[in-house]
Amino acid sequence: MNLALAGLVYLGMFALAASMSRHGSPLLGQWRRLAWIGHSAIGWGLFGLALLLACFAGDGGQALVLWFGLIPFASGLILLALTYRPAAARTLVPVAALCVIGGPFL
């Protein structure tokens, strides 16, 4: 569950960053054809989905705390990648997607 939450928050942050005029182009790089990824609605949607999952995790609020903690972690990763190596942020997208798919089964 934790991995799925982390994946969703990262993907949400990535989409939000890609939707910004200043960051969209360096962040998407060769993925420009997939520009729909960089839509703020997708970012907020994934972000909200992670929040919903955290709220209904049934572990006495621990997942909710994790969700809050993942925000600076995911956004910090994207900020560092944007500053020094935008391709690294893209590399993490499939990893995050795998976490979302595989996380609940681990």
Added chain:
Amino acid sequence: MSAVREGTRQVMAWLHGWTGLLLGWILFVICLAGTLSVFKPEIGQWMRPETRATADPAEAIQAAATWLGAHSRGSTGWYLTAPNARMNTVEAAYDSDGTFLYRALDPVTGAPAARETLGGEFFYRLHFELELPYPWGRLLASLAAMVMLVALITGLIAHRRIFKDYFTFRPGKGQRSWLDGHNALGVLATPFHVMITFTGIVTLASLNLPWGITATYGNDLAAVYRDLSPGAIQRPRANVPAPLAPLVPMLRGAQRRLGGTIGRVYILNPGDRAAVVTVFRSDADQLGFNMAQMSFDGATGQPLAAWRERRGAIQTYNVVYGLHMGRFAPIATRWLYFLGGLMLTLAIATGLVLWIVKRRERAPLSIGNQVLERLNAGILSGVPLGCAAYLLANRVLPLGIAGRAELESMAALWAAAGALAVGALLPPRLSWPALSGASAVVCMLAATLHFSPEGMTWLLLLTAIGFATLAWRQSRRPKPRRRSVA
């Protein structure tokens, strides 16, 4: 309307700057110590490498009580924390011959750990007591937390493009880079910063807002504790000696009744017929702190009272307190707490540096700002150096010397004071790299002397590399551009 908005922003920016400057250095100490306290048990375990035995928590508490029974005199209470997955020793706070002591006890023999040290407790106490006597340290920490909340809120209002700049950091651009860094560190972890500051204030609420308690209870503090923890029985000493009944059956009984695992065990009036053993459920698996407790007659082992907290207001307070302490946090969440704390610490440090950088780019620094610049170098480098010196002292001080734990703390304070003196005496272009280099060397030594391949050692080595890189970059920094007075 926009003029009003701009005016508001300017006022907020002014307030943000001055509140940050006023208590920034104290907040830096509080935040760094708090960040390190996230790993308080792990630090304690690393600092006691000779004590590796583990035992069942109930048996470890029994061993500790047996040792305390033989070695404490005239004690009014033993306050024990059971070992758990993160810490193998029993933490004991107790009084003996009128002196209040803190010891980590071996879980098997019950005797104090061979290497006398406060362990992570030093950082934990520094976080909210600042090495000052009660209540001054706590009051100052409380005031600093309130100022911090003001600085956070005013900082958010003053930030003109909070979402546009959310992922922005432009390195190598002087003041712009410092501002970006400060904003990113502050804004990316805003929920954490607000949570930890607010819960910190609430944690010390009985001290900073005592009037509600005074109005209801007057000076009867016992009544306050009785109402807060109805399951924790307090009664006066009977002054009739009586041995303590076996603790293990009491602890097992409490565990069955309360669920979870044993957290803390308080033994009041030990060795007396009126002894009371109170068992608190561990809060390692729940957000709320101290949710359930059960008391036993210490002499007979018979249950006296049990209590599971269900009152809304107190449960709310316990959750707020628990959120600040973060004891519930599994490993991933603990690291995120550490990351959030580090970001807050660095946000404060970059804010303090930014104050100087901004003014130097505008005009020659005034005498006051030159003093601030030197104090910045001394304190922002000195506090981490002091923390590293504390860990190094743990490795170099011989075992068995009197007052060893106090000497470790003194090493930290003297190292920080020395760094402050270096910062005050040397120009910043020399003091910054010198002090960062010193921190790197001290971290390296602390990690390698009596090397043990644990997470804490690797983290220290990484920190040493980080400080060495910082020192190298600071030594290559061009001399700051100072405008001449026309």
